[in-house]
Amino acid sequence: MKKVVIGALKVLVPLGLGVWLIFYFYDQLDESQRTELFAAFRQANWGWLLLTMLLGWGSHLSRAWRWRYLLGHLGYRTGFWNAYNATMTGYFMNMLLPRAGEASRAVMLYRAEGVPFEKGFGTILAERAVDMIMLLSIAGITVLLQLDKLDLFQERIAQFRAEQATSTDTAETGLPWSWIILAVVVVGAMAGAYLYMTKPALQARIKDGVRGFYDGLRSVLMTKDRAAFLLHTFVIWGLYVAMFWVGCFSLPTTADVPVAGIMAGFIAGSIGIVLVQGGIGVYPAFVALIVGIYMGVPEGGGLIRPDALAMGWLLWVAQSILLIGLGGLSLFLITRKGKPQAQ
Numbered sequence: 512m513k514k515v516v517i518g519a520l521k522v523l524v525p526l527g528l529g530v531w532l533i534f535y536f537y538d539q540l541d542e543s544q545r546t547e548l549f550a551a552f553r554q555a556n557w558g559w560l561l562l563t564m565l566l567g568w569g570s571h572l573s574r575a576w577r578w579r580y581l582l583g584h585l586g587y588r589t590g591f592w593n594a595y596n597a598t599m600t601g602y603f604m605n606m607l608l609p610r611a612g613e614a615s616r617a618v619m620l621y622r623a624e625g626v627p628f629e630k631g632f633g634t635i636l637a638e639r640a641v642d643m644i645m646l647l648s649i650a651g652i653t654v655l656l657q658l659d660k661l662d663l664f665q666e667r668i669a670q671f672r673a674e675q676a677t678s679t680d681t682a683e684t685g686l687p688w689s690w691i692i693l694a695v696v697v698v699g700a701m702a703g704a705y706l707y708m709t710k711p712a713l714q715a716r717i718k719d720g721v722r723g724f725y726d727g728l729r730s731v732l733m734t735k736d737r738a739a740f741l742l743h744t745f746v747i748w749g750l751y752v753a754m755f756w757v758g759c760f761s762l763p764t765t766a767d768v769p770v771a772g773i774m775a776g777f778i779a780g781s782i783g784i785v786l787v788q789g790g791i792g793v794y795p796a797f798v799a800l801i802v803g804i805y806m807g808v809p810e811g812g813g814l815i816r817p818d819a820l821a822m823g824w825l826l827w828v829a830q831s832i833l834l835i836g837l838g839g840l841s842l843f844l845i846t847r848k849g850k851p852q853a854q
Contacts, residue, residue: 551762551821559761560829563754567833570750574598574638577743581634582626584734593623596841601635603838606789606831613639619845645748650778656771752777758826764818765802772805780823789831795823 575595582589601616617631734740755777759765768776779801783793799820806816 551764551818552825554762555821555825556761559757560825563758563761563826564829564833566750566754566757567830568837570747570754571595571598571602571837573743573746573750577740577747578634578638580734580736580740580743581637582620582631583736585630585634587624587626587630589620589624589626593620593845596845597623599834599838599841600845601838602834603842606834606838619842623845641744642748645744646778646781649748649752649774653771653774653778657775751781754830755780755826758829759802759822761825762818762822764806765822768802768805772802775804776802780826790827794827795820798823798826 572595575598576591578594578598579589579591582594597616597619600619601612603612604615605612613632613635616635617626617628620626620631621628752774756773759768759773759776776798779797780790780794783795783797784790787793796815799815799822802822803816803819806819
């Protein structure tokens with residue numbers, strides 16, 4: 512029962528945050544801004560959005576090919592389509608359950624190719640470490656491009672807070688969210704440490720995961736295909752940024768967003784996807800918050816522009832359709848495989 516409750520909370524809490532953000536930001540719009548929001552949806556050019564889907568698919572193909580280099584270093588020669596179907600299945604499962612994608616991806620590779628779960632999972636974690644380095648590098652470049660915008664960010668946020676205080680008259684009685692968040696983090700860390708010390712099975716699973724991660728990371732550093740691995744890494748992240756950039760052309764008012772705004776919006780959206788499975792609610796909100804800075808103050812006031820919010824939703828819908836459609840197809844295809852063969 513306890514496991515069921517914890518599992519349910521892992522799903523419901525992030526999902527609840529996403530749904531709350533949907534209603535919250537919609538509620539911040541006045542009637543004219545809501546009309547503008549739906550008008551932007553009707554004006555959307557789906558030709559550009561289809562191109563973002565193609566670019567996204569290309570990144571997933573490249574990711575599957577890159578994965579094979581790490582597996583090959585460990586002595587497992589996997590077929591490309593099995594690696595691709597396992598990768599897409601992982602994306603599909605991540606849309607349904609938080610953090611389920613990595614485990615299901617390793618399970619599906621075992622089912623199709625017989626690669627031991629801890630080995631496959633370790634290479635996936637090693638990939639994540641490399642991708643985190645890439646994301647932080649892009650974020651660092653993005654920050655350098657935003658140095659002249661910091662005052663504008665602060666001004667927009669201060670203006671929004673002033674509007675909120677005026678409209679509610681409760682600015683002085685708000686909850687101390689920073690302390691609440693800190694308390695939750697501390698309690699969570701203490702609970703995790705207690706479980707680790709008192710559950711031998713959990714300790715064994717964590718140690719197996721660490722060993723698998725070490726083997727996977729070593730395969731990144733020692734593979735003879737380092738150049739090809741790095742090339743695919745740059746291709747993957749280049750396509751990610753290109754997806755976002757091309758998506759800006761889907762609306763006339765967002766087509767002129769500068770490079771700095773595109774990079775900042777991309778990072779904001781990436782953070783949204785990390786926070787909530789599939790990025791529902793969070794991805795469009797974060798994109799609108801940042802991209803809107805480069806589009807001027809909303810006519811009706813507030814923190815976000817309706818057209819920037821519409822663009823965030825359009826990008827999210829396009830990529831979600833891709834992951835659900837192709838991911839569901841890959842799940843169907845890979846589960847038709849027989850029992851894994853010994854390596």
